[in-house]
Amino acid sequence: MMKKFSFLMMIIIFVMVFPGKGQAASGHSNIYLDGTELVLATNAKIETIQNNVMIPVRVVVENLGFKVAWDKNNQSVTINNDSTVIHLVVNNKSGYVNGSKVTLPIGPALKTDTVLVPIRFVSEQLGLQVNWDNASKKVYLISSDTGSGKPETKPEPTPELALINSLSYSDNRLMISTTGSIEPKVSVMTSPNRIVIDIPYAKFSETFGTSQQLDSNLQGSFHVVGYPDLDQVRYSLYNNSPSTVRIVMDLNYAKNYTVYAEGSLLFVALNTSDTSNPGTSVGGNGKKIAVIDAGHGNQDPGAIGVTGKKEKAFNLAVALKVDQLLKKEPKIDGVLTRSNDIFLELKERVKIANDLKADVFISIHANSSGSSAATGTETYYKNDRSKALANVMHKYLVRATGFKDRGVRYGNFHVIRETNMAAVLLEAGYLSNKQDEAGLFTESLQNRVAQGIVDGIKEYLGLN
Numbered sequence: 001m002m003k004k005f006s007f008l009m010m011i012i013i014f015v016m017v018f019p020g021k022g023q024a025a026s027g028h029s030n031i032y033l034d035g036t037e038l039v040l041a042t043n044a045k046i047e048t049i050q051n052n053v054m055i056p057v058r059v060v061v062e063n064l065g066f067k068v069a070w071d072k073n074n075q076s077v078t079i080n081n082d083s084t085v086i087h088l089v090v091n092n093k094s095g096y097v098n099g100s101k102v103t104l105p106i107g108p109a110l111k112t113d114t115v116l117v118p119i120r121f122v123s124e125q126l127g128l129q130v131n132w133d134n135a136s137k138k139v140y141l142i143s144s145d146t147g148s149g150k151p152e153t154k155p156e157p158t159p160e161l162a163l164i165n166s167l168s169y170s171d172n173r174l175m176i177s178t179t180g181s182i183e184p185k186v187s188v189m190t191s192p193n194r195i196v197i198d199i200p201y202a203k204f205s206e207t208f209g210t211s212q213q214l215d216s217n218l219q220g221s222f223h224v225v226g227y228p229d230l231d232q233v234r235y236s237l238y239n240n241s242p243s244t245v246r247i248v249m250d251l252n253y254a255k256n257y258t259v260y261a262e263g264s265l266l267f268v269a270l271n272t273s274d275t276s277n278p279g280t281s282v283g284g285n286g287k288k289i290a291v292i293d294a295g296h297g298n299q300d301p302g303a304i305g306v307t308g309k310k311e312k313a314f315n316l317a318v319a320l321k322v323d324q325l326l327k328k329e330p331k332i333d334g335v336l337t338r339s340n341d342i343f344l345e346l347k348e349r350v351k352i353a354n355d356l357k358a359d360v361f362i363s364i365h366a367n368s369s370g371s372s373a374a375t376g377t378e379t380y381y382k383n384d385r386s387k388a389l390a391n392v393m394h395k396y397l398v399r400a401t402g403f404k405d406r407g408v409r410y411g412n413f414h415v416i417r418e419t420n421m422a423a424v425l426l427e428a429g430y431l432s433n434k435q436d437e438a439g440l441f442t443e444s445l446q447n448r449v450a451q452g453i454v455d456g457i458k459e460y461l462g463l464n
């Protein structure tokens with residue numbers, strides 16, 4: 001509360017010292033910093049330019065304790081405090097922060113004597129959490145408690161926020177992986193049909209919430225192929241008091257849903273017509289649980305092929321095909337650690353499998369070597385309990401790729417070491433080899449590998 005109070009005081013002082021400007025600014029800026037609406041000295045306002053939400057930079061940074069200097073001749077702005085110097089030029093995507101070049105999604109714009117910058121720049125370079133509420137056209141900025149340069153008193157102890165680590169959609173249900181206790185509020189909205197999951201006292205984890213996974217409006221979304229009920233999943237930091245993560249499942253039709261938790265995993269399942277899958281728990285009705293892990297993702301491409309193809313894309317494509325095949329298996333519940341191009345830490349992948357008490361864990365990868373001659377298929381296991389699974393999976397994998405058989409191998413990889421169940425890591429082929437790379441990115445090979453993975457899981461679990 002002290003924080004908001006002292007900030008309010010600043011605004012009151014500002015209005016008293018500059019009464020004329022204060023009157024001119026009686027309109028709404030729609031920019032909130034730590035819960036308080038900013039007062040604009042001019043009639044500058046939020047604008048959307050080429051799909052980028054742009055905000056007047058001066059009022060924001062001045063309230064964070066920066067000085068702003070405008071050079072009219074060069075059309076440039078210099079923003080600085082004791083530790084940071086930011087230099088921007090109107091209409092120029094390139095800027096400098098402490099002498100290092102940075103690239104903006106769109107160059108700063110000059111409107112009504114005010115320089116507007118994309119909100120994404122504010123989040124990336126000033127370290128603010130930014131949330132754009134498109135419906136109300138309001139920007140919520142949340143400053144960190146340290147290094148803001150604001151004339152702060154001691155920061156208030158804040159309640160420990162739960163973390164949203166990852167989102168994945170498979171087997172017609174959304175999986176939200178969290179750290180800390182959460183009390184989600186799930187509701188249905190219509191026109192358009194959607195399920196809204198609000199998680200108060202939560203924020204995105206460092207790895208998931210980095211702005212690279214959010215668009216220029218600081219929201220993220222993904223589509224999932226093969227699920228006609230679901231249009232897309234959207235996520236954003238929806239509110240700042242309390243910090244609330246909102247996840248929206250945009251539906252193509254009105255659907256019933258079931259919500260349940262497995263350890264730190266929250267599931268929102270769309271009810272299917274398949275009565276064998278009532279969707280009340282993962283592994284219900286005696287089903288076996290197979291966690292399918294597409295290696296790497298987002299900023300971590302994995303191996304890069306000879307023609308530049310990325311391992312993360314191969315891994316995900318196969319995992320999605322496995323999910324579609326497992327959907328048809330009445331005795332297996334399949335769960336993907338990721339269903340789109342997001343990044344998960346290794347320990348996060350392990351936690352998903354361990355929380356679910358999965359029966360098998362299959363991590364999908366492709367390999368790379370310094371020698372372009374290296375070619376073929378390998379299967380790795382770490383613990384003795386995984387050896388039988390490795391043997392079965394390798395048999396099907398080699399058959400599916402048709403590549404050289406490089407054998408079942410021992411490997412000390414994190415995801416197969418730290419998981420509590422039978423776990424293997426598949427290296428389907430070598431992206432550093434021209435023939436392997438070409439084959440791995442064909443639809444037919446990916447289909448065969450996906451089918452081989454499902455056949456191997458079934459044989460290992462005795463479900464044939």
Ligand SMILES: [Zn+2]
Pocket residue numbers: 295296302303311364365366
């Ligand atoms: Zn890999």
